[in-house]
Amino acid sequence: MSRTFLGLPRTLRRPDDADARHGTPDEPFGPVPHPQEPLRWGDDFPAAAKQTLKNDQLRRNLGHATQVIRTKRAAVVGEVPDWEALRDTGSAVKQQVMAQLPDLLQQLEENVVARGGVVHWARDAAEANRIVADIAKVKGADEVVKVKSMATQEIGLNEALADEGIAAIETDLAELIVQLADDMPSHILVPAIHRNRSEIRDIFLARMGDAPPDLSDVPRELAMAARAHLRRKFLSAKVAVSGANFAVADTGTLAVVESEGNGRMCLTLPETLVTVMGIEKLVPTFDDLEVFLQLLPRSSTGERMNPYTSLWTGVTPGDGPQEFHLVLLDNGRTDVLADEVGRAALHCIRCSACLNVCPVYERVGGHAYGSVYPGPIGAILTPQLTASTGGVSGHHDPNASLPYASTLCGACYEVCPVKIDIPSILVDLRAREVDADRSSRGVDPWKTAMKAASWVMADGDRFALAGRAATLGSGLGGRDHAISVAPPPASGWTRSRDLPAPPRQTFRQWWAAEHTAPVEQAGTVETEGDDR
Amino acid sequence: MRIALAATCLADTLFPGAPRATVRLLERLGHEVVFPTDQACCGQMHVNTGYYREAVPVIRNHVETFAPVADGEWDAVVMPSGSCTGSVRHQQAMVCRRAGLDDLAATAEAVSAKTYELSELLVDVLGLTDVGAWFPHRVTYHPTCHSLRMLHVGDKPLRLLRAVESIDLVELPAADSCCGFGGTFALKNADTSAAMLEDKTANVRGTGAPVLTAGDMSCLMHIGGGLSRQGTGVRTLHLAEVLASTREEPTPLPETTFSRPERPARTEATR
Numbered sequence: 088m089s090r091t092f093l094g095l096p097r098t099l100r101r102p103d104d105a106d107a108r109h110g111t112p113d114e115p116f117g118p119v120p121h122p123q124e125p126l127r128w129g130d131d132f133p134a135a136a137k138q139t140l141k142n143d144q145l146r147r148n149l150g151h152a153t154q155v156i157r158t159k160r161a162a163v164v165g166e167v168p169d170w171e172a173l174r175d176t177g178s179a180v181k182q183q184v185m186a187q188l189p190d191l192l193q194q195l196e197e198n199v200v201a202r203g204g205v206v207h208w209a210r211d212a213a214e215a216n217r218i219v220a221d222i223a224k225v226k227g228a229d230e231v232v233k234v235k236s237m238a239t240q241e242i243g244l245n246e247a248l249a250d251e252g253i254a255a256i257e258t259d260l261a262e263l264i265v266q267l268a269d270d271m272p273s274h275i276l277v278p279a280i281h282r283n284r285s286e287i288r289d290i291f292l293a294r295m296g297d298a299p300p301d302l303s304d305v306p307r308e309l310a311m312a313a314r315a316h317l318r319r320k321f322l323s324a325k326v327a328v329s330g331a332n333f334a335v336a337d338t339g340t341l342a343v344v345e346s347e348g349n350g351r352m353c354l355t356l357p358e359t360l361v362t363v364m365g366i367e368k369l370v371p372t373f374d375d376l377e378v379f380l381q382l383l384p385r386s387s388t389g390e391r392m393n394p395y396t397s398l399w400t401g402v403t404p405g406d407g408p409q410e411f412h413l414v415l416l417d418n419g420r421t422d423v424l425a426d427e428v429g430r431a432a433l434h435c436i437r438c439s440a441c442l443n444v445c446p447v448y449e450r451v452g453g454h455a456y457g458s459v460y461p462g463p464i465g466a467i468l469t470p471q472l473t474a475s476t477g478g479v480s481g482h483h484d485p486n487a488s489l490p491y492a493s494t495l496c497g498a499c500y501e502v503c504p505v506k507i508d509i510p511s512i513l514v515d516l517r518a519r520e521v522d523a524d525r526s527s528r529g530v531d532p533w534k535t536a537m538k539a540a541s542w543v544m545a546d547g548d549r550f551a552l553a554g555r556a557a558t559l560g561s562g563l564g565g566r567d568h569a570i571s572v573a574p575p576p577a578s579g580w581t582r583s584r585d586l587p588a589p590p591r592q593t594f595r596q597w598w599a600a601e602h603t604a605p606v607e608q609a610g611t612v613e614t615e616g617d618d619r
Numbered sequence: 620m621r622i623a624l625a626a627t628c629l630a631d632t633l634f635p636g637a638p639r640a641t642v643r644l645l646e647r648l649g650h651e652v653v654f655p656t657d658q659a660c661c662g663q664m665h666v667n668t669g670y671y672r673e674a675v676p677v678i679r680n681h682v683e684t685f686a687p688v689a690d691g692e693w694d695a696v697v698m699p700s701g702s703c704t705g706s707v708r709h710q711q712a713m714v715c716r717r718a719g720l721d722d723l724a725a726t727a728e729a730v731s732a733k734t735y736e737l738s739e740l741l742v743d744v745l746g747l748t749d750v751g752a753w754f755p756h757r758v759t760y761h762p763t764c765h766s767l768r769m770l771h772v773g774d775k776p777l778r779l780l781r782a783v784e785s786i787d788l789v790e791l792p793a794a795d796s797c798c799g800f801g802g803t804f805a806l807k808n809a810d811t812s813a814a815m816l817e818d819k820t821a822n823v824r825g826t827g828a829p830v831l832t833a834g835d836m837s838c839l840m841h842i843g844g845g846l847s848r849q850g851t852g853v854r855t856l857h858l859a860e861v862l863a864s865t866r867e868e869p870t871p872l873p874e875t876t877f878s879r880p881e882r883p884a885r886t887e888a889t890r
């Protein structure tokens with residue numbers, strides 16, 4: 088969605104790359120091939136980030152793109168006088184939804200069915216994919232057009248359909264770029280944010296099949312090429328597949344918001360529409376949309392209002408798709424709901440504001456998170472969605488490293504339109520991992536260090552002793568008081584940073600020497616003599 | 620006022636200049652500072668790393684040490700650290716409750732209600748922006764993430780700095796972006812942390828200021844670690860060290876990023 092080339096950098100090609108422009112169809116554009124599990128691929132976060140950090144081009148692309156979106160967002164949010172009240176309302180509505188989820192889901196089902204739709208319930212990805220494939224087959228479709236959707240990314244629908252001989256065509260421009268490149272998305276809203284214009288031009292020329300040979304990397308030209316390519320697909324497809332931004336329980340209405348209009352084409356032209364939706368996407372009443380349709384576009388694309396908002400309720404005879412299926416997807420969500428702290432991750436409306444402000448995401452990019460949900464929301468959602476298979480607690484599960492992929496700087500919480508306290512959930516997930524690990528017998532240096540530190544730091548006298556011991560190292564740093572080589576795990580630090588040498592006198596030694604305050608305890612005075 | 624100082628474990632052990640300056644400043648402003656020696660650490664490191672159970676005794680020690688402030692024995696507790704104040708305010712009671720220690724949680728909340736980060740104490744409680752400081756150097760200021768987004772100190776530290784006589788305060792570009800420290804993040808995700816630090820130190824260097832100041836020694840240790848390694852010669856001073864400086868008793872510029880004049884006042888003389 089979005090203004091198509093939102094934030095894509097203008098001239099990032101290095102001069103010596105000029106020859107690399109003419110991609111061949113075999114050129115491996117995608118750094119990430121399609122994984123077996125869309126919620127768990129690749130190395131753990133530190134190792135994956137180490138790789139992506141080496142890609143200077145990626146860092147420049149991302150740095151530029153996130154900066155552009157951040158600035159736009161800040162400007163349009165700043166002009167809403169009751170923004171904070173809106174956020175509070177959005178958060179409250181989502182809390183209410185989670186508290187009444189089973190009832191609201193049933194209400195939604197009743198209303199969709201009453202308006203001529205068919206509702207399917209899918210426990211997991213495999214069930215959801217099966218349902219969609221069966222519908223397409225019954226309709227005799229070997230091609231479906233798709234509206235950009237995170238839920239279908241999450242279940243790997245395109246690959247599952249391909250296995251059944253059905254081609255899924257992504258119609259969102261950025262999603263199309265990712266699909267043509269045989270790549271994985273790296274951003275919730277701008278899945279090709281890791282690509283710049285000239286890379287996109289290369290991909291189109293090599294993979295689209297009907298791109299004009301003299302295609303330039305001017306955004307308008309690229310968009311026109313995609314438009315011509317997709318128009319034929321819209322007109323021929325019998326089945327469309329979409330996700331949903333919102334579902335209204337008390338009317339059975341579904342909503343998709345977008346910027347390009349491709350979604351509107353998919354939602355109106357084909358005879359059959361299948362919508363795959365996570366069970367958390369509900370709002371109780373139609374009026375609640377008012378809140379979210381203000382929060383979402385300003386937070387995501389930095390627009391006051393998104394260009395296209397499509398709402399539909401069941402089937403309308405003679406207008407739009409004459410067959411409508413709603414697939415309600417669990418895929419780990421009830422596990423998330425069961426956790427008192429972590430469940431707030433289900434409030435997410437996928438605006439991606441948290442990605443755009445995240446200093447970690449900005450450096451490492453989406454692929455380092457090894458999930459279709461990258462960035463801060465990915466770091467709290469992915470482990471929880473995969474918790475039943477070790478996502479939070481598995482010793483060698485790469486997803487268990489995600490809650491540590493944050494400095495807890497709080498930028499995400501500050502921008503989240505539904506006020507998800509991401510830092511607190513990250514910390515809570517760390518605690519869940521630590522607790523799950525308590526029964527394991529293996530020796531973990533972190534565990535040992537934390538236990539020892541707890542003993543020392545729970546007592547003023549023990550801590551004073553430790554401090555005095557540290558001062559023995561005051562000569563370590565030499566003249567500039569800086570230590571530049573240290574054993575693991577501090578070696579990770581000293582690879583690019585010095586450590587201060589301990590001082591010759593701790594603060595409390597100085598205090599004991601300088602003050603005789605009434606609360607002072609007798610034992611501390613000795614330190615003065617100690618120093619001489 | 621009678622103000623109890625929570626020096627923070629990091630500054631007590633590695634950066635005594637920050638709490639020393641806090642004492643000097645508050646005493647100069649006419650307040651009595653007490654240092655309850657039972658204190659050690661607020662528990663932030665354990666909590667943020669997920670070791671809630673190990674955090675409990677640490678938090679208990681902090682809360683019990685500073686409990687007298689809730690009974691009015693002291694008027695306030697001051698912490699020269701945004702992240703530690705944030706932990707006291709937003710984490711201690713939660714961890715106690717999780718451990719089923721409701722009474723301790725209640726005491727923690729009572730203590731935290733009277734615990735202030737240094738700029739909060741000066742501006743909100745003491746009603747000051749001009750603390751009578753003199754610091755004739757070019758300085759740039761990094762607003763640490765937790766001061767900014769957990770405590771919402773806003774521009775209080777900057778207001779205090781602007782009022783310092785003879786200071787040349789220059790704006791740090793992209794000041795509000797994280798330096799990449801994040802406690803154990805700097806070790807567990809050392810490469811990502813280093814990439815963030817690189818941008819931060821480049822911005823600091825770009826200001827041409829010989830002094831970087833902030834309200835939190837942990838972030839300053841991190842940024843300083845980079846500045847020291849890069850041989851920039853930029854010194855890191857805690858906000859308190861800048862504000863404590865006067866014409867009569869100026870805070871000297873350290874020779875290098877991490878070096879400090881070791882023995883002030885009496886101890887110096889006794890050597």
Ligand code: SF4
Nearest residue numbers: 435436438439441503
């Ligand atoms: S967590 Fe919040 S900020 Fe991030 S994508 Fe979801 S709604 Fe947006």
